[in-house]
Amino acid sequence: MAARILAIAFCGAATAAPISPDLKPGSHTVHLGEVDIHYVVRGHGPIAFVEAPGWGVTSQYLLNTLQPLERSATLVYIDPRGSGGSSRPADRSRMSQRVMADDIDALRIKLGLDRINLFGHSDAGTIVLAYAEHYARHLNKLVVVDGWVAGDPDARRTRSAMLDLWKLDPRYAAAVHQLQAMPPKMSDDAMARAADTMTPIYFSDPARYVPILNAAQRNLHYSSWALSAEQDADLEKHENQLALAHTITSKLLIINGTADMMCPYPAALHLHDAVPGSRLSVYVNAGHLPWIEQPRRFFTEVGEFLGSAS
Numbered sequence: 001m002a003a004r005i006l007a008i009a010f011c012g013a014a015t016a017a018p019i020s021p022d023l024k025p026g027s028h029t030v031h032l033g034e035v036d037i038h039y040v041v042r043g044h045g046p047i048a049f050v051e052a053p054g055w056g057v058t059s060q061y062l063l064n065t066l067q068p069l070e071r072s073a074t075l076v077y078i079d080p081r082g083s084g085g086s087s088r089p090a091d092r093s094r095m096s097q098r099v100m101a102d103d104i105d106a107l108r109i110k111l112g113l114d115r116i117n118l119f120g121h122s123d124a125g126t127i128v129l130a131y132a133e134h135y136a137r138h139l140n141k142l143v144v145v146d147g148w149v150a151g152d153p154d155a156r157r158t159r160s161a162m163l164d165l166w167k168l169d170p171r172y173a174a175a176v177h178q179l180q181a182m183p184p185k186m187s188d189d190a191m192a193r194a195a196d197t198m199t200p201i202y203f204s205d206p207a208r209y210v211p212i213l214n215a216a217q218r219n220l221h222y223s224s225w226a227l228s229a230e231q232d233a234d235l236e237k238h239e240n241q242l243a244l245a246h247t248i249t250s251k252l253l254i255i256n257g258t259a260d261m262m263c264p265y266p267a268a269l270h271l272h273d274a275v276p277g278s279r280l281s282v283y284v285n286a287g288h289l290p291w292i293e294q295p296r297r298f299f300t301e302v303g304e305f306l307g308s309a310s
Contacts, residue, residue: 020112023047023076029085032106034094038085039107040077043070048141048306049107049116050077053123054100056191056226058084062121064216065291068299072307073117078107080127082226095226096233097123097150101130108138117141117306118250122263122288123230126150129241129271132248139250143302146260146288149267151240158264166261171207175200184228191222202288204259212292245274252278253305257286257293 022028029038040063050066052059059077069075079086080100089095104127108116117140120128125147132142149155167176178197186194199213200206252275256268265282272280281301283290291298 020110023111027085030107030110032103032110034089034091035081035103036087037081037103037107038079041074042067042077043072043074045071045073045307046117046309047113048073048075048119048143049104050075050119051100051104051124051127052078052080052083053121054080054083054095054097054127054226054230055123056083056223056230057195058221060084060220061213061217065213065289068295069303069306072303075119076107076111078104080124080226082229083223084221088225088229092229093233093236095229096237097127097230098130098134098237098239099233100127101134104128104131105135105138114138115140117143119143119145119302119306120147121145123148125263126241129245129248130239132250132252133239133241133244136247136249141251141253141306142248143253143255143305144268144271145255145290146257146263147254147267147271148263149241149271150234150238151242152267152270154270155264155267158266159261162261162264166201172200172261186224188222188224191224191227192220195222201261204257204285204287204293209287209289209292213289242270242274245271246276248275248278251305253281253302254278255281255283255290255298255302257283257288257290259285260288262288 022030023041025041027040029036050062059079063077081103082088082095115138118128125144128142132139163176166172175198178194199210203209254268254272256265258265272278283294286293
């Protein structure tokens, strides 16, 4: 379920270019046709867009937890359309993950960048994979962390089996029940309460790690409209990302925790098999947010991947 940028536009190739005022450190909002997109720029080094999930959570949880990456990369934290500071499209059907990938490219053009690096976690993994498959020539490096891979035949079945097993553990029983009983429509406040109840699902050791995430999620806002709109739009316009994975030509780092119930790691294995030259990094006994559970390994690995010129 954060943002930055410097004075040199650097994405893989060491070419200096005039910096757009829209790439200066701080909070920005730009108009991209049918929506306004809000993003935050922070950090130093090669530019990497950090896409937040499209189901109604803002980029705030990433801004508050990915700061160590800002030492090796300039991060552009993006609120997807319909979430946080970004506006809603007039047409609900324009809330699909595929359209959110189009927004990333529109932002790239607006900022005057030829190629970008891209980071996506969870539901945003689907969005950034859509970008990699449709905008390959503008993508240098891609990081997919515990991502959902649309079209994976085993993903939903594996998640269902894991949830049925883990609901027998008292640490997760209430969280699994809340997830399985989520109503199709709810208020933003009800969604926030449900999200709080489900937090243990994200971790291998809830007692240890939930307080860390809770501290990072203070004042986090949710959009139930975005949740339902994205689900409806994706059902209407579904893509099989595994079938298209062979078109990905960027350098790809795939990270997944073996204890992730939300985006089970077999999907990461399938994606790795489908993308020649991709790199798979499995975090044993880590859950849905491996940078909270194994921060030293995560920030070293991702920082080196994003921060290097090659």
